[in-house]
Amino acid sequence: xxxxxxxxxxxxxxxxxxxxxxAATGFSGLAxxxxxxxxxxxxxxxxxxxCKMTADDARLLHPELMMVASMPDQNxxxxxxxxxxxxxxxxxxxxxxxxLFWNWxxxxxxxxxxxxxxxxxLMNGFRCAHRLKLVKLxxxxxxxxxxxxxxxxxxRLLKIIARSMTDELRxxxxxxxxxxxxxxxxxALDNCLRGSCLLSEFGSWFPAEVVEQxxxxxxxxxxxxCTALMILDAIETGxxxxxxxxxxxxxxDGYILLPTEIRVPLLAGMRHLHEMESDWQPYSDWLPEQRxxxxxxxxxxxx
Numbered sequence: 093x094x095x096x097x098x099x100x101x102x103x104x105x106x107x108x109x110x111x112x113x114x115a116a117t118g119f120s121g122l123a124x125x126x127x128x129x130x131x132x133x134x135x136x137x138x139x140x141x142x143c144k145m146t147a148d149d150a151r152l153l154h155p156e157l158m159m160v161a162s163m164p165d166q167n168x169x170x171x172x173x174x175x176x177x178x179x180x181x182x183x184x185x186x187x188x189x190x191x192l193f194w195n196w197x198x199x200x201x202x203x204x205x206x207x208x209x210x211x212x213x214l215m216n217g218f219r220c221a222h223r224l225k226l227v228k229l230x231x232x233x234x235x236x237x238x239x240x241x242x243x244x245x246x247x248r249l250l251k252i253i254a255r256s257m258t259d260e261l262r263x264x265x266x267x268x269x270x271x272x273x274x275x276x277x278x279x280a281l282d283n284c285l286r287g288s289c290l291l292s293e294f295g296s297w298f299p300a301e302v303v304e305q306x307x308x309x310x311x312x313x314x315x316x317x318c319t320a321l322m323i324l325d326a327i328e329t330g331x332x333x334x335x336x337x338x339x340x341x342x343x344x345d346g347y348i349l350l351p352t353e354i355r356v357p358l359l360a361g362m363r364h365l366h367e368m369e370s371d372w373q374p375y376s377d378w379l380p381e382q383r384x385x386x387x388x389x390x391x392x393x394x395x
Contacts, residue, residue, distance in 0.1 A: 099380040100380060100383065100384055101373055101376075101383075102373050102374050102375045102376070102383065102387055102389075103220060103366065103370065103371075103372070103373060104183065104220055104224070105383070105384075105387060105389050106366055106389045106390060107183065107213070107216050107217050107220045108180060108183050108184060108217075109389040109390075109392070110209075110212075110213040110216065110217075110392050111143065111176050111179060111180040111183070111213050111214070111217050112138075112142050112143050112180055113213075113391075113392035113394075114172075114173070114176050114209070114210050114213045114214070114392065115138050115143050115173060115176045115177050115180060116138055116139060117173075117210075117392075117394060117395065118169060118170070118172060118173025118176065118210075119134065119135065119138050119139070119173065121167065121169040121170050121173060122134065122160065122169075122170045122173040122174055122177075123135070124170075125160050125166065125167060125170045125174075126153070126156045126157075126160070127156060130152070130153065130156060133149065133152055133153055134153060137149055137153060137177070138177065142180075142184075143176075143177050143180035143181055143184070143186075144180070144181055144184040144185075144186040145181045145186040145187040145188050146186075146187055147187045149186075149187060150186075150187035150188055150189070154178075154187075154188050154189075154190075157174045157177055157178055157188075158174075158178065158190060160173075160174035161174040161175040161178055161195055162194075162195065162198075162199075164199060164202040164205075168202070168205060168206070169206075171199075171202070172203070172206050172210055172214065175192075175195060175199075175203070175214060176210075176213065176214055176217070178190070178192060178195075179192065179214065179217045179218065179221060179227070180217070182221050182226045182227055183217060183220060183221050183224070183226060185226075191226070191227050191228040192218075192221075192227045192228070193227070193228040193229065193230075196218060196227070196228075196229050196230070197230060200233070203215065204237065207395035208239075208240050208241070208393075208395075209240050209392065209393040209394060209395050210395055211237070212237075212238055212239055212240040212367060213392070215233040215237040215238050216233075216238055216366075216367060218232075218233055219232050219233055219234075219238065219370065223370075238367045238368070239364065239367050239368065240360070240363055240364070240367065240393050241360050241363070241364055241393075243327070243364065246327075246357070246360055246361060246364055247324060247327070249357040249360070250289075250320045250323055250324050250357055250358075250361055251289045251320075251324065252357075253316060253317055253320040253354060253357060253358070254285060254289050254317050254318075254320040254321045254324065255285050255289070255317075256317055257285065257314055257317045261313055261314045261317065262278060262281055262282070262285075262314075263278070264306075264312070264313060264314055265277075265281060265299070265302050265303065265306050265314050265318065266278045266281065266299070266302055268301075268302040268305045268306060269301065269302050273298075276298050277298050277299045277301070277302050278299075280294050280298035280299040281299035281302070281303070284299055284321070289320075289321060289324050290324060290325055290328050291303060291321055291322070291324075291325045292325050292328060292329055303318045303321050303322065304318075304322065304335065306318040307319045307321070307322045307339060308339065308342070308343075310343065310346050316350065316354045316358065319339070319347075319358055320357070320358060320361070322335060322336055322339065323336060323358065323361035323362065323365075324361070326361075326365055327361065327364060327365065327368070330368070330369050331365055331369060331372060336362065336365060337365075337372055337373060337374045337376070338374070340362055340374045341374040341375050344374070344388035344390075345388055347359060347362070348388070348391065359390055359391070360393070362390060363390050363393065366390070374387070375387045
């Protein structure tokens with residue numbers, strides 16, 4: 093008997109989207125390792141059905157996908173792609189029945205050999221599926237297994253964006269405060285940017301209050317720099333107050349349209365929150381149908 097699908101969360105949506113993208117990337121490498129005549133059904137499964145198997149797919153493709161997913165030495169990319177399709181099907185309550193316990197038990201070290209976006213997509217998929225009781229694991233993946241980006245590199249790039257604020261831009265930030273306390277905000281902002289770039293080290297008001305306001309205003313010239321400061325603090329604190337979860341919910345469509353040199357590090361920081369914090373849940377107050385139809389997931393970080 094099939095399990096009843098749980099209400100979909102942002103976390104599950106992001107995981108499934110990443111797995112589907114990784115499967116699409118891996119299609120051309122996987123297809124030659126299935127029996128002749130299965131390329132078209134595999135293409136349909138991945139690109140039209142988004143990796144969710146029907147009962148006919150389960151009879152036709154599932155046994156062959158399980159076989160390729162058990163042979164990392166035949167072709168590692170095909171092995172990963174087959175595993176990703178199987179796991180994506182499980183997360184979408186498709187017709188594949190295997191709980192993938194043997195695969196996880198036998199091959200978790202081999203999963204770590206994949207390029208970081210593919211490895212992170214698979215590991216986050218296993219973590220999510222285990223919590224939904226759709227796969228059976230002896231222990232959960234954690235730490236760097238789940239992360240697409242090196243945290244030190246990510247912090248460095250975000251600090252570059254934050255510290256790109258000129259004196260003139262810093263003045264526009266502190267102008268968000270009443271005139272009587274602007275000088276205090278400015279000193280705190282200068283010290284923050286000169287030091288760790290962590291707002292929480294300076295308390296909850298100076299300069300956090302003005303930085304938070306600017307990070308909510310896409311038209312402000314310091315919007316990207318203040319958003320970088322918000323992400324750096326969210327990484328440090330696990331976004332304990334949900335400030336970046338709220339900002340992602342409100343501004344995800346705008347983040348995706350930022351110039352490449354800004355968009356990539358900012359979205360990488362938000363992806364890091366998704367991967368690091370299993371309960372990082374934008375859209376948590378939305379109804380399930382609204383979340384499914386309107387929530388925006390982050391684009392896959394291609395290998």
